[in-house]
Amino acid sequence: MKIIEGTADNFEAEVLDAKVPVLVDFNATWCPPCQALHPILEELADETDECKIVTVDVDAEEPLAGAYGVSSIPCLVFFRDGTEYDRRVGLQPKKRLMKILGVK
């Protein structure tokens, strides 16, 4: 699976209307733990097609990050059927992400 770059324009189509669980990673280039999280998300994306991963740059997409109340990053927001069902701030191991997403 390919990681998708999320923007205000494609958020509805890619995240809210998605047919599978979506992990949205709110991040920034200046945030060191976001850089540390990236390889974990890439590994997850390589291993499964049962979910989607969307990254949102909080600088480029300030209103979007604001709309979801993001003030500490990396912030991982999980969506199912267009609704947020879980949220984690900070680095997370791949196994936990898979558990939250319900993928094997």
Next chain:
Amino acid sequence: MYDIAIIGGGPAGLTAAIYARRAGKKTLLLEATACGGQMNNTGKVSNYPALEDITGPQLAQSMQKQAEDLGAEIAYDRIVRIEPGFKLVGEEDEYLAKAVIIATGTEPRKLGLDGEDRLAGISYCATCDGGFYKDKVVAVYGGGNSAVHEALYLSGVAQKVYLIHRREELRAAGDVVEKLRSNQKVEMLLGTNVTKLLGDKKLTGIELSSGKSVELDGLFVAIGREPKCDFCSDLATDGEGFIVADESCTTSIPGIFVAGDVRTKELRQIVTASADGAAAAEAAIKYLA
């Protein structure tokens, strides 16, 4: 059954894994989140010898790669208990090892004030969250090196930075304090405590023991760090909970060793954590012989 299980994947744990593998020991490293520990919160690392231009996550990934290339196994799990034998009980699984190295590090000390976990706008990491406060008003609470560095970092982003410290004197090194004093964006509020967090969902300000209240968009807490080890109660610890051990990294229980920031020590740096990792691995190897 592993020869050596290492709990914690920061510089201490990763270095221990490198040394254990080079000695041919079957090695498992257990990490709760992502390898790197506090290196993952560090932008530029400027004091690790020979690596003049490296970020914390880059250094972490390169240490991890070295450990894995040498054959160390890494499992992502949070250990909750160590039973004799040794059986390491994690949230996901259980692991058996003949020797254990604890390298769990520290976590930021909390304020212990109402609203701390609920309000947006409270952070323990300026390099992680500083970017949200472009042209905003923030405060750093604390007087040590970390607090002063955070205040300097934030002064490059925010419109105004308060540095609040309970004592009249800062504990940080003189040269950085001077830098801070000459910074036009920084105002120091010394000899006062944060007593109350204001705001409903988002922090709007704080009250101080001096009676003054300050309007803020963000508060960065830098009042020190605490050892991160819930399962260490059987080990000898000091008053603050750090595991007591000298340079040999040997704890009060034979077969359990300690490395890095969670050990009683004077200086907590990446390079001293790595040094501990080597010493602890060496001690564990001797114990297994």
